[in-house]
Amino acid sequence: MNIFVLMKRTFDTEEKIVIQNGKVNEEGAEFIINPYDEYAIEEAIQVRDQHGGEVTVVTIGNEDAEKELRTALAMGADKAVLINIEDDVEHRDQYTTAKVLAEYLKDKEADLILAGNVAIDGGSGQVGPRVAELLGIPYVTTITKLEIDGTNVKVVRDVEGDEEVIETSLPLLVTAQQGLNEPRYPSLPGIMKAKKKPLEELELDDLDLEEDDVEAKTKTIEIFLPPKKEAGKILQGDIADQVKELVSLLHTEAKVI
Amino acid sequence: MARKVLTLAEVRDGALRNVSFEAISAAKTIAEGGEVVAVVVGASVRSLAPELIAYGADRVIVVEHEKLATYTPDGYAQALQAVVEQEKPEGIVFGHTALGKDLSPKLAAKWQSGLVSDVVAVEATGGNIVFTRPIYSGKAFEKKIVTDGLMFVTVRPNNIAPLEKDESRTGAVVDVQVDIKDLRTIVRDIVRKTAEGVDLSEAKVIVAGGRGVKSAEGFEPLKELANVLGGAVGASRGACDAGYCDYSLQIGQTGKVVTPDLYIACGISGAIQHLAGMSNSKVIVAINKDPEANIFKVADYGIVGDLFEVVPLLIEEFKKIKVHA
Ligand SMILES: Cc1cc2nc3c(=O)[nH]c(=O)nc-3n(C[C@H](O)[C@H](O)[C@H](O)COP(=O)(O)OP(=O)(O)OC[C@H]3O[C@@H](n4cnc5c(N)ncnc54)[C@H](O)[C@@H]3O)c2cc1C
Numbered sequence: 001m002n003i004f005v006l007m008k009r010t011f012d013t014e015e016k017i018v019i020q021n022g023k024v025n026e027e028g029a030e031f032i033i034n035p036y037d038e039y040a041i042e043e044a045i046q047v048r049d050q051h052g053g054e055v056t057v058v059t060i061g062n063e064d065a066e067k068e069l070r071t072a073l074a075m076g077a078d079k080a081v082l083i084n085i086e087d088d089v090e091h092r093d094q095y096t097t098a099k100v101l102a103e104y105l106k107d108k109e110a111d112l113i114l115a116g117n118v119a120i121d122g123g124s125g126q127v128g129p130r131v132a133e134l135l136g137i138p139y140v141t142t143i144t145k146l147e148i149d150g151t152n153v154k155v156v157r158d159v160e161g162d163e164e165v166i167e168t169s170l171p172l173l174v175t176a177q178q179g180l181n182e183p184r185y186p187s188l189p190g191i192m193k194a195k196k197k198p199l200e201e202l203e204l205d206d207l208d209l210e211e212d213d214v215e216a217k218t219k220t221i222e223i224f225l226p227p228k229k230e231a232g233k234i235l236q237g238d239i240a241d242q243v244k245e246l247v248s249l250l251h252t253e254a255k256v257i
Numbered sequence: 258m259a260r261k262v263l264t265l266a267e268v269r270d271g272a273l274r275n276v277s278f279e280a281i282s283a284a285k286t287i288a289e290g291g292e293v294v295a296v297v298v299g300a301s302v303r304s305l306a307p308e309l310i311a312y313g314a315d316r317v318i319v320v321e322h323e324k325l326a327t328y329t330p331d332g333y334a335q336a337l338q339a340v341v342e343q344e345k346p347e348g349i350v351f352g353h354t355a356l357g358k359d360l361s362p363k364l365a366a367k368w369q370s371g372l373v374s375d376v377v378a379v380e381a382t383g384g385n386i387v388f389t390r391p392i393y394s395g396k397a398f399e400k401k402i403v404t405d406g407l408m409f410v411t412v413r414p415n416n417i418a419p420l421e422k423d424e425s426r427t428g429a430v431v432d433v434q435v436d437i438k439d440l441r442t443i444v445r446d447i448v449r450k451t452a453e454g455v456d457l458s459e460a461k462v463i464v465a466g467g468r469g470v471k472s473a474e475g476f477e478p479l480k481e482l483a484n485v486l487g488g489a490v491g492a493s494r495g496a497c498d499a500g501y502c503d504y505s506l507q508i509g510q511t512g513k514v515v516t517p518d519l520y521i522a523c524g525i526s527g528a529i530q531h532l533a534g535m536s537n538s539k540v541i542v543a544i545n546k547d548p549e550a551n552i553f554k555v556a557d558y559g560i561v562g563d564l565f566e567v568v569p570l571l572i573e574e575f576k577k578i579k580v581h582a
Pocket of ligand 1: 035466467468469470492493494495496507508509510511512513523524525526527528529530531534544545546547550562563564565
């Protein structure tokens, strides 16, 4: 089976956000594989181990993303592809990302494409379904279970806490939700092997695309931090009195009840 | 510049979700005096049209088909494609719900357009429509504009105030016939795990429990408190992992993102991944026996104490003031 994973390198969840010159300052920040993409990578490896085939992890980013691609290879993916469009395209958004990924994927005869359901930095959650639409294949988002039998696929999908059981078929794109699996840590032999696995680098030219074809449809005009919250009020005294005070504050000061 | 803007209404258990009305309100801002047309899709949904008009839609389009009884991306995309081709709007507003998140990128890709998702505020600034949305799990915000193509937007529930309901508003209700074919994904079964009643992402009050609740029974007083306040019960991943409650209640980075008027966190330490799901709540109350717990950093009001002592007292006290949440 020909399996592809769409991966993004993101800020570590615990990282503090600092804004400098209207941008999020990335200097010195820890980066990780987007946690939802880790589920996608793990699932891809499990599907390959069960059904045979090959897992290719694809990312759009700059040279820094090589580290995360090597991690994915160390987990067990077979090949990695880094599409670097930073110098070619000035204005990028999810339209850009999806268009570039779809252009790369269109002649790859993918049976299964996996992605995370959302990236924890931008939080847009658009790329998976957009790529599926551009490729003309069906998709299922926020999946927690995947069963493949020939070309028939049964998927369980999380819908705001409820579960949908869905039947569909390959070729298919799915996006991963927490609960799909427990991503493995790369093993030491895995890390050693990863160094020798193929990592291909592509630019816009290699995909026969021009900047105009992929230019963003949206634009960020400002980034700001939420207003600093004033220190809350820790109530004092006898618990019963604190409760009375809290209820009265919620009623008269905060006016939420 | 007046624009025609569509909204997709969302139906759950036969009723319109509140986010449908919030989408109309957002669409009014985007339309800048242009027509706002609400679209409602399903097997039998015509009766819901008057409520959409009462909440500000100028017109309602009803697309009914037996194959639209449950949501599928292919079915809904065909329905909306027919409507968009007929109406030629400049923008479409969805709820940032499971359905809106699933469907809107497909349509945006089909129309080679931008999509601004998870919007918490919309402003018309003379020329541009400016959308505000959280990034980095709510640790920062960005303002975005759409520079080309149709304006696809999803709005986060509970953030954009709906217009005042006005039953005297009038507007046309029209049907659009669509022949739905080729559904490539089929919903075989829906397993309901969430409780009937108040929808967590739309609740005005949430009482959430963490590992400090200690057991499934420990959630009982929290449920009672939520009932008294007309709210819903939520949980941290700690509580879900420990098996005290179902994952459908999880709030946070990997669970639901909520913005109620009042969030009461009981026995929750306030890990960054939990804060990602609730830190934008209007008022946060923390009850925790550890005065150093991180949750107190985001709380507006805190009680340092044993939740099993505090919550029952709260129930008594709220009952006394006869709440109307
Ligand atoms: C990738 C990733 C994603 C995650 N996503 C989420 C997510 O979506 N949502 C989420 O919640 N977490 C998430 N987590 C987990 C998160 O990091 C925390 O582990 C989790 O939120 C802790 O849950 P808790 O606060 O209930 O438990 P704990 O951290 O164990 O805190 C329990 C608290 O209860 C207090 N307590 C104990 N007994 C009492 C009592 N009798 N009265 C009052 N207080 C008491 C304690 O003082 C303590 O502060 C994620 C983690 C990762 C790595």
